[in-house]
Amino acid sequence: MDSLMNVVQGILNLGPSVMLPIIIFIVGIVFRVKPTKALLSGITVGIGMIAINLVINLLTTSVGPAAQAMVERFGLNLTIIDAGWPTVAAGTWAQPIAAVMIPVILIVNIVMLMFNWTKTLNIDIWNYWHMSAVAATGYIVTGNFLFGILMGIICTVVVQIMADKTAPQIQEYYGLDGVTFSTGSTIGYAMLGIPIGRLVAKIPGIKKLDVNPETIQKRFGVFGEPMVMGIIIGAALAFLGGYDLGGIVEMGMTMGAVMFLMPRMVKILMEGLIPIQESAQKLLQSKYGDREIYLGMDAALSTGAPATLATGLLMVPITLFLAVILPGNRVLPFGDLATIPFFVGMIVPSRKGNILHSVITCTIVMVFALLMATDYSPILTSMAEGIVEFPEGAAQITNLDTGGNFLKWVLFKISELVSTII
Known part of the structure; x- marks a missing residue:
């Protein structure tokens, strides 16, 4: 098991910008693309992923401190800390069941x-950790290794079905021909958000x-431009965080740059796909008539759409506000x-890019997400204990x-129910 885990960890440590070109090259050969063309496609996708990650890092390293500043400024004091996905992912990969789940998900x-x-x-493959987290949860709750694998398989099947169902809408809205999103977090939120x-x-x-964005641009002219x-939005986040004038202007320009650059980075990746x-x-x-195939990709590609990015950024202060006023929330x-x-x-494509409808929808979803995350906390604490450093306090x-993912929470509750039986 240790040897298998070391191999899996070694592959994952390469990161998506290295893993994706290799996977794309192999997939290309399987689908009879000329080796040179498959190689160039893989390299282009890798470069596109590096470019996307550069912009995402710009986004997260700017929004993260602004959010922290808001927390400190408004004196928020809740007992369960949202440690972020990297902490839970690290806790997941440290579980012995995670190494087994990689080949299981592929099969x-x-x-x-x-x-x-x-x-x-x-x-x-980088985001297979979402299904592995469900498997780890099932194993920790019940103590049964095979049951944990079963939970991971169920999660995989649901992710596949949801990726299929949402593919036409994703392709139409984002202009990503032959692509769908298979990221567990995005799918879990969509299961509540779409209805x-x-x-x-x-x-x-x-x-x-x-x-x-189109109606805003038509009505407000230059103020409706995505970069503006x-x-x-960036300036508003900085203002809420108590930044000085220089910080507000810098944050605004950074978010403007993210809005401007992200669609262009996604186009580079799509050239390779x-x-x-x-x-x-x-x-x-040629073999099955009109049968289609979609490539399941990271939902980071969705941030190339201004409405998606705007909705996500607007949800940052809304989520903090909800955490304060929501009865039963401790996150x-x-x-x-x-x-x-x-x-x-x-969620945004299901609302056809309507930012108002998307924000209202996501606000309602976030109410459930905070309560689910509160309920999920003992297991995630156990999963990460001794493996990662906990945030201060x-x-x-x-x-x-x-924790706030509807699909993962439902499977967690099923695991709890089974634990009382076995």
């Missing part, structure tokens, strides 16, 4: 493809209000505040990515 995906139970080939969004769209007075929207997707589609059509949002834009990646830890 489940391949079997589902063979029997035409899914159209999605999940090549986002809630449909209800929000039926509220009298609200249903006719269409606030998307980013500047305004297009030849693979086209060859895969051609091969499948201090912190580590995952900067990653909220990834959580909304499937944290009695327990949780996070919004796993």
